[in-house]
Amino acid sequence: MAIPAPSSQREMRQRNLSRVLYAVAGAGHVSRATVAARIGLTRASVSTLVEELLRAGFLVELGPGRSGGVGRPGNALALTDLGPCGIGAEIGVDHLTVCAVDLRGQVRARQTEEAPNRGASPAAVLDRLGSLVERVTVDAGAAGLRPAGLAVAVPGLVTRSSTTVVRAPNLDWHDTDVAEHLSGPRPLTVDNEANFGALAELWQREADGAPGDFIHVSAEVGIGAAVVLDGELLRGRRGFAGELGHVPVEPDGPDCACGGSGCLEQYAGEAAVLSAAGVETHGAGGRSAALAELRARAERGDPGALAALRRAGRALGIALAAAVNLLDPRAVVLGGALAGLAPWLLPALEAELQRRTAAPGAVPELAVSVIGSEGPSLGAAHSVVRTVLSDPLPYAAAR
Template structure:
């Protein structure tokens, strides 16, 4: 099952299938799954109308998906419809589930998401991971993964795959962490340390956060620039900023990730905003993280790092603490300067602020928007705040596995 999951990781788009009769059947199975997932419950006739196939063809496909446990029949449609009522179809809440995991600088998290998109199990461990070697961190993460898988199995689910979000550069092999400065990890083959039976894949946390925004999000205050995406109000072209201790970004273009030649696109936190500024863990100077990362904002506000950093900053700012508000204004300005270069170069439809710092948006956005408006060559780029916040990377990881199942259900039919 590695191939479907890897395709979902590497493109953020539906998996390309061979242009053969078998490939066409698999594509049509995927079309049925996506139609029912997006608009269900639906009858066979309604599915046929939406995807442009005959009722007979759709009925054959539906029967195959029901037998595989991927769709379920809910009984006759509601009364009042003309003609013989059909049986309503829905995506099954049992069967394959996506397992998502996140390695943060100060936490580990795991969740299981079923095909309906519901989170069915979750586990989290708070504790510093910076400076620890990967082996004990992954051992702890594996314990959480096994716990979540066990809870999911008790509800009639089985793991279709595992996707892991990490705060660093990940090679195109979807397993090697080339560099994670805030963890002090370099050239680590995480794929070799993760549970092989779950077909693990690894990606940058900002990429998974952007995919979660594409599939699930609906940013606040997006304005006229936000176009429709997977659902109403979800843009398909945007720059997603995932900001906490580190700051990453991911560019979504026409519903897919723009990764760059080596897969390293989006390192916004290491864009210099003041070239003569303080040294950064990446080896550069004056990087954005030195002005807008959580720890930098705490230093500027004269506060000590703690467990609930964002909560402390938000509370002090709401109370009118001028030192905190000044630090947040400066952080917003630094974000605006860094984003100006990205906006001028890439011309995204909108910018979405996610991650932990999205909780500080009321105090960050005014100066951020001012810098963008003052420095952007073209019209002002709308800036919105992700409703997913810090949950984005973890949910994006789990949903990437779910999307792989929806994109090629024939590869996941029944228990492996």
């Protein structure tokens, strides 16, 4: 997507400061000369921008380091591990997670609480989440960090550019404004957990030099998906794009919490797979223990576990074939709990894609996320960090 030309001197300065920060972020440790070469500005211009960012506390100098060219080594630059940080939170059906991520992308504080959230009032859940946010904020402060904002991932539909959860079937939330009940840093951003998970995957793939063109699928109790095309998250008119879990794979199948029947979640959601495999979900250790038991049974070749995972893989393949035919992505990425079960899901999934994909040639690359279940909270926190990197001036002024 083309970046519009800056309309003022301030916008030009903000854009160039941001370009320098992203260049340093992408390299880790880098010289002024290398930054200038990467962003296409003169060394003198970059040096002026760097000095401003050093004074504002966004960059630090690490001492002499080679830039890869000839001549004397310059002082290596790096993003600071102090100052602004992103606070990211995830509301799951049976857990809450909050983390703080610094400008270097490192997790500096984390709190997790295992608790059933389905059936609890939104106010009660968000009050407990606010307590976790406060603890993470205190821990981050002790490490020399200050929150630049809070982003929250939820398993439901969120109205675009708002903090309102329109519907979260697996939490039984309807028209809930998170901002009304959640204390903590501002500004506050709320988005679907699959969107934040996909953004975390996108930014990781960009760092690894992989194309930003994929469908990201993740599972908890329900199944979420997000579509990234040409490096951009596809949100839809209202922000509701990506509800793969509610694509029907068996029109006359079991009723779903969304009001439909035969939805993908009823065959490939965590609860459905664990139930089909005969794994107890209410024992000691909760969800994590149940998933570990399912994996252990699959590794032992347990027929019930293997059959449940084959059924889930087939259902995923049917639903994804429709998305692949519609969008023609380069890759399909399995994240969340699906990542750990990929060895037993992928054969049936790939077989369905091979059978149902209309375009000639190979099906999209099938990949497993390296981020796993931490994707939504990390994506949320990194979204705040990227806000700082994209427009550092307000955060410099707050110093």
